Amino acid sequence: MDNLGIFYINLARSQDRRRAMEAELNKYHCTYTRVEAVDGKQPEMVKNSGYSAKLNKKYYHKSLSSGEIGCVESHKRALNAFLQSDFQCALILEDDARANYDLFQELTSVAQTANSWDVVKLYLGKKKKRLGNAVKISENLTIGIPQKIPNSTLAQLVSREGAEKLMQAYAEFGEPSDVLLKSWWRYNLRILAVENAVFDTADVASEIDQQSHRKGTKKHRLKRLWQKLKYEVFNQIKKQSDTLLSSLVKMSVK
Secondary structure (H helix, E strand, O other): OOOEEEEEEOOOOOHHHHHHHHHHHHOOOOOEEEOOOOOOHHHHHHHOOOOHHHHHHHHHOOOOOHHHHHHHHHHHHHHHHHHHHOOOOOEEEEEEEEEEEHHHHHHHHHOOOHHHHOOOOOOOOOOOOEEEEEEEEOOEEEEEEEOOOOOOOOOEEHHHHHHHHHHHHHHOOOOHHHHHHHHHHHHHOOOOEEEOOOOEEOOOHHHHHHHHHHHHOOOOOHHHHHHHHHHHHOOOOOHHHHHHHHHHHHHHHO
């Protein structure tokens, strides 16, 4: 994995998670970099973040918790660490990610196509996502354009161009790290997903929920419904860009 850097995000106080994550990565005999997460329980670290109440009101249906703000800031740290390295592609993981052994070995094949995309989602959430214009990258791995971008930033590949776009998107934000990616058109993000999940989540409690009472935050249900409707409608009119992106991917693997 010479052209692929591995970065995992971990809170300083989460030593059990750190040990479990490093034990997981050591199975694959790869080098990796730990990125210390921003702790939502330390208000002074969140106070100087790029969180914007104005953007939050415009784009999201509830205020972000300190844990959600810390999550975005943590991903900014990981992206910055990648951009300061010599790697052409980064695998960015949260510390509760667990890999599918057979598919993990195929990531170098995907990394070689990094000129054609910005982000490849490697975790699909609870439900498998339907892909458009799927392209077989290797014997075991197929990627395509997800009809719905998976929630979660648990595990994803990021190209250098993609990292620069994400840093711009996260510079001033009003949405959680994963939700922001769903509005890919605002940042011209080219987001793909794998057909079969390369990573799944370990059975551990959410660090974001532990840092702050996210589920207790007041929601604006009508606003949430309107935002979902806009997203669904916009997804239906992106077919032309889908065709272009699929062509780029096919060219990159010839």
